[in-house]
Amino acid sequence: MDKYPSYNVTVPTSAPGVMQRVVVDWNQLIARREFLLRDMPNDPDFNYLVLPEVERLLSSIEDGTTHLAAYTLWVTGARVSEMLMLRPEDFQLEGNIDPCVKLPILKNRTPKKNRPPRRMIGLGDGPFIETLRRYIKTQKIKRRELLFGQLSRHAIRHRINSAGRRVQPALPLTINPHTLRHSYAINHLIHGKTPDQVRRLLGHTDMRSTDVYLRVLSADISHHGAGTPFRLPIEA
Template identity: 35%
Template sequence: MIMNPVALQNSPERISALSIAPGVDFSMAIALRRIATSNGVTPFYLLAPEVSALLHYMPDRKHHFLFSTLWNTGARIGEACSLQPESFVLDGPRPFVRILSEKVRSRRGRPPKDAVRLVPLSDRSYVHQVISWMATARPRRREPIWSATDETMRNWLKAAVNRAAADGVHFSIPVTPHTFRHSYIMHMLYHRQPLKVIQSLVGHKDARSIEVYTRVFALELAGTLAVPFTGDGSDAAAVLRSLPPQS
């Protein structure tokens, strides 16, 4: 029997093998996203395999490094623009990055302590990417790593999306630099990180800003309950008929 290679590549087993988080099925996660974002309240986000695919279409190391940073830290694009080599602390067992809040980065003088948040870098491959970039690009210790305009960075992303489309890879949601921040939050939620922890890592003052993402997991739970609502009307009527009238 000759197997269809296209059907084999797109088999449910192959799709389910895409890594999101332990016990998370890619097809189900896509379906939940479609429902959750349909009313315009839940922000658009990419799932981990989609981010990996999108980064694959960024052959320029500088572009790849920028959007990998957004994905690994949840930083806003403006916050990423302020990152310098000294922002990264990579020695020791728990590498992290210092991110200066976008709202205060343009102010003069030393920023207040609560304006700088510390974000752990838990992905070893990304940490190696940072180390490699610093060793080869050799940026100055206190100069911005990415000296480009917001529009230029958006064009880098558009080019990657277009390369993906030309290769038959399409994304069902609009993709902007801020999409990576939403994706980081959802990825952390899929890995069951507490809301308060995520709120602190992304610098949200109001917990309600994080709670809008959790509707996806309300849908997920409802889907696993499999609550039936349909019964046999004839049998129900027969039982009710045998009961005395209710006062």
């Protein structure tokens, strides 16, 4: 297993103006995932990567279209079908509004007449924004043209699966597009987002669809619990 340095980051909480510091030991999270997979080797719920593993995957993809597709899935949590409908006009990258993307909501139990047509996802990753701008410019994609042209879901799955197999040293999982959606959700929970926030980001209407990530992270959020006191400090 590769050794990844731990890091700490300050992230916003669900309470306005309140920040929290999160310390993440990536090696512990990976070891815990591998421990759980011993008993459930084919459980798709555990088919996720943590942030440094995703960075390894992205850095190994040389084809520009495949790289942008994988990167888009990672930073937006989109379903493949949602991503394939994106056009440059769906991205807000300029002006006074923080960078964001309007994702279509395609798989949802809410009746269409009551369903919002899009969900807004913030784009806080500067390198992704630059990659997207460069791709649109070099490929000469017009505002209303599909970002990924006529690529099919099968083609995207094949490209990302092949890219995952080429990563060296090898990643511990078989990678597919949904791996990146899982990884997006897990990454938000690791960094302190609430389950309801993650539900909204993923476009779930039913909390039961999001509960799978809580089951996965029942082991993987111990870095939060380790800092939660259960006794008052002893006064000197």
